[in-house]
Amino acid sequence: MAKKGNNQLLVGLDIGTSKVAVIVADTRDDGTLEIIGHGEAPSKGLSRGVVVDIEATTSAIRRAVEEAELMAGCRVQSVYAGISGNHVRAVNSQGIVAVRNREVTETDKERVIDAARAVVIPADQRVLHVVPQEWSVDGQEGIREPAGMAGVRLEAKVHIVSVGTSAAQNIYKCVEGCGLEIDRLILEPLASSYAVLQPDERDLGVCLVDIGHGTADIAIFKDGSIRHIAVVPVAGEYVTRDIAAMFRTPSQSAESIKRQYGCAWPPMCEPGEAIEVPSTGDHPARQISRQEMAEVIKARYEELFREFIARELHRSGFYDLIASGIVLTGGSARLPGVIELAEEIFQVPVRLGLPQEQVKGITDVTKNPSYATAVGLLLFGRDQRPQERVDFDQAGLKQLWGRLRNWFQGNF
Numbered sequence: 001m002a003k004k005g006n007n008q009l010l011v012g013l014d015i016g017t018s019k020v021a022v023i024v025a026d027t028r029d030d031g032t033l034e035i036i037g038h039g040e041a042p043s044k045g046l047s048r049g050v051v052v053d054i055e056a057t058t059s060a061i062r063r064a065v066e067e068a069e070l071m072a073g074c075r076v077q078s079v080y081a082g083i084s085g086n087h088v089r090a091v092n093s094q095g096i097v098a099v100r101n102r103e104v105t106e107t108d109k110e111r112v113i114d115a116a117r118a119v120v121i122p123a124d125q126r127v128l129h130v131v132p133q134e135w136s137v138d139g140q141e142g143i144r145e146p147a148g149m150a151g152v153r154l155e156a157k158v159h160i161v162s163v164g165t166s167a168a169q170n171i172y173k174c175v176e177g178c179g180l181e182i183d184r185l186i187l188e189p190l191a192s193s194y195a196v197l198q199p200d201e202r203d204l205g206v207c208l209v210d211i212g213h214g215t216a217d218i219a220i221f222k223d224g225s226i227r228h229i230a231v232v233p234v235a236g237e238y239v240t241r242d243i244a245a246m247f248r249t250p251s252q253s254a255e256s257i258k259r260q261y262g263c264a265w266p267p268m269c270e271p272g273e274a275i276e277v278p279s280t281g282d283h284p285a286r287q288i289s290r291q292e293m294a295e296v297i298k299a300r301y302e303e304l305f306r307e308f309i310a311r312e313l314h315r316s317g318f319y320d321l322i323a324s325g326i327v328l329t330g331g332s333a334r335l336p337g338v339i340e341l342a343e344e345i346f347q348v349p350v351r352l353g354l355p356q357e358q359v360k361g362i363t364d365v366t367k368n369p370s371y372a373t374a375v376g377l378l379l380f381g382r383d384q385r386p387q388e389r390v391d392f393d394q395a396g397l398k399q400l401w402g403r404l405r406n407w408f409q410g411n412f
Contacts, residue, residue: 009036009072012377013061013079014188015171017046017214017237018331020060022079023365023374024072033378035361037072038371039064048214048233049085049188051170058177065178078181080381082188082373083128083171084217087164090229092133093119096155104137104146104154112156125162128187133157133225144224159226161187183381189217189229191376194383196329196353196369197221206324208353209309210373211332213237216304220318228316232308236332239300246296247288253278257293258335264301265337266294294337301338305345325349331370 010033014021024037041064045057065076095116099108117130135143137151146154168185175182192210193202202221210217213236220228239262244254261275273290313319325348328338333352342350355366355375365371 009074010378010381011068011076011079012191012374012381013065013081013175014371014374014377015046015051015057015061015082015174016043016212016373017049017235018212019043020057020064021371021374022061022064022068022076023371023378024068024074024076025359025361025378027382028360031382032358032360033375033382035359035365035375037068037070037074038362038365038374039067039069039071041067045174046214049083049212049231050087050164050167051174054170054173054177057174061174061180062178065180076180078183079175080184080186080377081171081175081182082191082377083163083168083185084188084212084215084231085164085167086215086231086233087125087167088161088187088229088231089122089125089163090159090161091119092157092227093117093160094155094157096153099137099151099154102150102152104149104151106147108154109135109147109156112154113158116156116158117160119160121162124165126165126168127160128163128168128185129159129161129190131159131161131190131226133159133227134223159229161190161229163187184384186377186380187229188373188376189219189231190226191380192217192329192353192372193219193221193226193376194379195355195359195372195376196327198356199224201324201327204323205318205321207309207313207318207322207326209326209328209330209333211235211304211328211330211338213332216308216330216332218309218312220313220316220322222318222321228318230312230316232304232312234300234304234308235330239297239332242296242300243293247277247286247293248280249277250280258297261290261293262297262335263290263294263337264297264335265340266291266298268337268340269294297335298337298341301335301341302345305342310346322348325351327351327353329353329369329372333369 010025012023020043022039025033041060043060045053093116095112097112134157135146136155202224205222208219216232216235218230240255244251269291274287
């Protein structure tokens with residue numbers, strides 16, 4: 001949260017591999033968000049979405065927050081922060097409880113969720129989200145809101161997302177090192193889905209792919225609920241490395257060239273179009289064909305789509321069920337030709353995911369897929385009920401106390 005006068009503002013913090021982004025938004029009376037400030041700083045303390053340098057990450061967060069505060073004219077006190085990386089795990093589970101008083105209440109829903117989350121989690125993991133997928137009352141399936149319904153048995157299918165304990169704790173350390181608190185730690189692909197997916201896409205079936213600098217996050221939705229989550233370790237950073245190695249240019253120059261002239265679909269390049277590429281050391285700059293560079297970029301994106309995303313879709317069993325196709329978002333999805341290449345490989349509709357119409361304000365944010373995760377963090381925070389901040393060291397104790405409390409309520 002942030003304060004500006006008497007207004008309570010929402011603040012989203014996206015700690016990425018290449019940049020840290022902070023967005024400040026005000027909630028209008030009609031529920032839409034108005035972006036009133038944003039800040040950004042280069043990130044050099046993360047690798048593949050995981051903090052590897054506390055000091056560098058803390059410094060980047062501080063600079064981005066200060067820039068956002070200056071633009072919004074407010075003081076940031078707490079944030080909704082995102083988390084991703086190879087440590088993310090997700091499983092489907094199911095719980096069953098007896099309904100008290102023959103009418104489903106919110107307490108019954110909490111009890112069945114607690115029953116569903118009673119799965120074995122590795123000692124180095126902690127549950128981050130328990131997302132209901134489907135409810136069933138007395139065997140009647142497909143219920144989306146059971147509260148108030150008559151019945152004696154309530155069942156729930158849920159999607160349980162866990163993250164590495166140390167990875168989460170390091171994010172807390174970096175944020176708290178800036179004098180801030182975390183309102184809620186949120187899985188980044190789940191946050192991005194709030195920003196770029198439409199309700200009908202979630203119902204029909206859709207695969208969201210958030211292509212960042214260090215990782216590509218995959219989230220599959222069907223019948224309005226999330227069904228599968230995965231994180232793959234190939235993204236925009238590898239494209240930059242390929243350009244640097246193939247054309248013998250420094251990584252910083254390769255990244256700049258990629259952003260300015262990069263293309264993943266060679267037919268889109270003009271024949272004979274040349275690009276000046278700086279060389280390493282004292283060697284003079286050279287001219288290369290833009291089409292030649294596009295072939296290098298295409299090869300890496302083709303590997304990402306075929307070897308990682310398509311394979312994950314087949315493994316999940318949802319490849320033939322994503323009737324709405326695929327939505328690509330994230331900074332590395334902006335490259336010209338990426339959508340065309342993805343459509344050729346997947347043979348399904350593919351579109352670029354931008355923040356939805358319910359987000360207004362600064363167009364540099366609202367029309368840019370690079371900020372999809374940060375905007376999604378705000379929308380998640382707006383839509384979810386306020387929850388008590390839980391330190392990851394105390395998460396297991398809180399779960400145990402919740403189960404004991406429900407047992408006492410049901411027996412006394």
